[in-house]
Amino acid sequence: MSQDDTTAAVATAPPPTDAGEPVARVEDLHVTFRRAGADIRAIRGVSLEVAPGEIVGLVGESGSGKSVLGLSLLGLLGGSPRTSGRAVVRGADMLTAGAAERRDVRRLHLGAVFQDPMTSLNPTMRVGRQIVEAAGSEDEAVRLLKAVGVPDPARRLRAYPHELSGGLRQRVMIAMAVAGTPSLVIADEPTTALDVTVQAQVLGLVKRLRDEIGCAFLLVTHDLGVAAQVVDRVAVMYAGRITEVGPADEVLRNGAHPYGVALMRSRLSLRTDRDTPLLALPGSVPSPADPEPGCAFAPRCTLAGPDCTTTPPVPVEVAPGHLAACVRDLAEIRAFADAVPAEEPPAAGTSSGATAPAAAAVAGTDDGPVEEPAAVRVQNAYRTYGVGSGIGRRRPLQALRGVSLTVARGEAVAVVGESGSGKSTLLRLVAGLERADGGTIELGSAAGAQMVFQDSGASLTPWLTIGELVRERLRSAGVPRAERDRRVAEALELVGLPAEVAKARGTQLSGGQRQRVGLARATVVPPEILLCDEPTSALDVSLAASVINLVGRLRRELDMAVLFVTHDLSVARVVADRIAVMYLGRIVEIGTADEITHRPRHPYTQALVAAVPDLGVEPPPPSGEPASPLDPPPGCAFHPRCPRATASCSDPGLDPRLAAQPGERTRLTACINLEVS
């Protein structure tokens, strides 16, 4: 055992014995759903305790059973599953207790925060009434809203959910959850639907509420960075079982189960090495309809042997309070964790040296013509939508307010921004799916642009086979009929899919496979530029890493440029040569990936970088939320949230333009108060 004892002691939660009985205790829980004639074994023997005032993180990929565990504790499992074991909250077993008793436990001792505050709040009821349902009185509702940091709470009570911003909505959800000071709040992906700067604020709020109210939290999340920031203890779930549980720092830094180790390694952060391929987990999450008899992770585990596949491993204590369910020696796992993955094929690199000169050549796009041939050249693009429907009047939504961006041949540019920044609009304009209201968009060649979408499942026509979907573009590209089958097979092979996939339909594939199909369809006739709209944000970490590797490899093998839209700076950093940061319809800063992520200069970029959740990072929560593109602030649109704003920043006559600093070639920043070091 090589871990540092003092670190562990600091990170460990107050021992349960100090605070009395655990508020929640899960004992050998099994939950099995019946779907289409098959048993879906969502949870297969989970035991976990939550001490009073403790924040427990429940981490895992989709399908691991983490949300089902949360719903079990709430007594809200839908679809009448078969259950065994116990899920006890304050003495009541939420699996077997009567409906009235479970209701009382929910009302008195439990709170719940769900992922999407827009759909989780009743859209036709004022938030005040919804809070009063939980809080009992309007005065209490006002007090709660104040406690969760909602400005002007008395007025907000009168608002409908759609009249609030995403962050305020989630604060309303949290206010409802902590009404009546519950013993335990189940928070299921509470920040996943929020912008990264707002996420940091909400996580800070969770921690503060625990300190003030003393309620425990069960924080369900797929994001290890989120878990690292607030939780005391973390439990890693895989295929319905807990693989590892222990103090957060200990589990995340010194993982004692190969799955947790692999998960941490495939995770992206701002420190991820850009020049080597990401460590994607091979294979995919096993189907809950047909679970492994032994360790569920064995098929994907480099350390697996024949002894792993017979019986599920028993959790053993590897450090104080740190249990891991793996039969391998700790030393062997640690060696695996520290191993440099030299055996990875070098073909999967994402950045390529060949494009660096191109990147340098296109600096200064904002002023002065560029001679280098470009894959796409956007000049001063404007796009305004009319929003509002039905009876209301339509208002202009300024999605793009003068954007210029040039992507060189073979270059990869990432566009980063929060909701309302206009990044997806920019992509749709380049794709030709929409027309700009002003400005020009020129594509470099007839090969054109192809798009890969976020929701790869929804973008595959359900009644066509994958082969037919991929083949479509060959016909319009004039490829002879005889050649098409071969080209389809080649495209599938290139994205790492077996040839049989051509006969399957979209619904039969996993999320990662569908995203590969999206890439095969886009590249079967290689485009000049590949447009990616958040292609990894719906994927689990291990799959996201493999898709990012794939984009990098395709880009080099097919010599395409890439324009990659993402809200995640750590993704942008590894996929792109240059990063453009957008705020409210404008590019506020553009530069090389390292310049943007390591030496951000615009105050907004600095806030974005600081808000990326990571191990050992305590972000200073940036104030405020992105303003509405319906009503962009005058002058520099970021000035209401900017720590460096001066009076001149809000001058309606101010038009901050992208400009380079003396001596810099690659970076442009649109700020009048730069601190130049």
Add this chain to the structure above:
Amino acid sequence: MSALTGGVGPAAATAGPAAAAALRRVTGVPLVRLLAKRLVAAAVIVVALATSVFVLQRLSPLDPAKAMLGPGASASAVAQQRAKLGLDDPFAAQLGRYLVGLPQGDLGMSYRTRRPVMTDLGAFVPATAELAFTAIVLALLLGIFFAVSTSLRWPGASVLRGVLMAGASAPAFLLGIGAILVFYKQLGWLPASGRSSITDLPGGPSGLLVLDGLLAGRFDVVSDALKHLVLPALAISFGPSVAIGRVLRTSLSSEERSDYARTARAKGLTDGAVLRRHVLRNAVGPALSMTGLQVGLMFAGVLVVEQIFAWPGIGQYTAQSIPVADFPAIAGVTLLLGIGYVVINTVVDILQGLADPRITT
């Protein structure tokens, strides 16, 4: 209109003070805007319908002048009559004259009754209005009943669904004839023709017998009128009610599974409270839309069913006007139904705005 509002009572009642606040909201600028839009739509519809009736008149082989004077009339008398009616004027002039008269409430003179069409309609519309409103209210009530009773888990649910499907596939006139055979001829429970069996009816003020009876304190008139309304209203509303019920059932069950319903349960609310306070108001929207769509079909049903039940409404009036090529009467009825359709759908839109605050923003 008040009858229709009453029809969605359960939804409105759960909304409570929120509905009152929503009403304040929709009575602001957005409501004026909606009404203005609908006025324009109504005007366009009126012009389009009037034009089509005039085109039909042009294409029709029937000569209103000949129809007025009878088969024995001489050619010169017919020609004289045609000139008198302005039938020999250019098409545009006839249409223009008609459209100019409309804003003053002048729908022309019926060739058959030789009275202003407006006066005729005034005499026949109350009977039809009473029947149509009863049918719409009944369609909504039955729709809610069907939605709830087919979504509950009880042994008869699937049988009931089958019966409803069969009933909805039968045309209104067949249901009317069947209802007469069963409830009048065999059982003798309900009357099968006319609006009332009472001779000394109260004279007004609305022409709606139920309302006038209530105002006059004549409860015999009220119950007699209601008895007469039951069978024709049922025949008209059955098909639409099944359609409304199906839509409502679908939206109820999907809203029951929504995230906000889960949030409400997580607060510790009872299933009943979740349904009444949260789910119902979110589920009525699609049912209201379907109601608006079904109103057009129900108007067609009214005209047919009035024939079967000898209901003295505009269905009868229309049936008598068509064989004698009484185009002013036909045009009047057509415009009335068109405007009625716009009015009902405007009411539906306002109710949807009351149910869902997002619609007005």
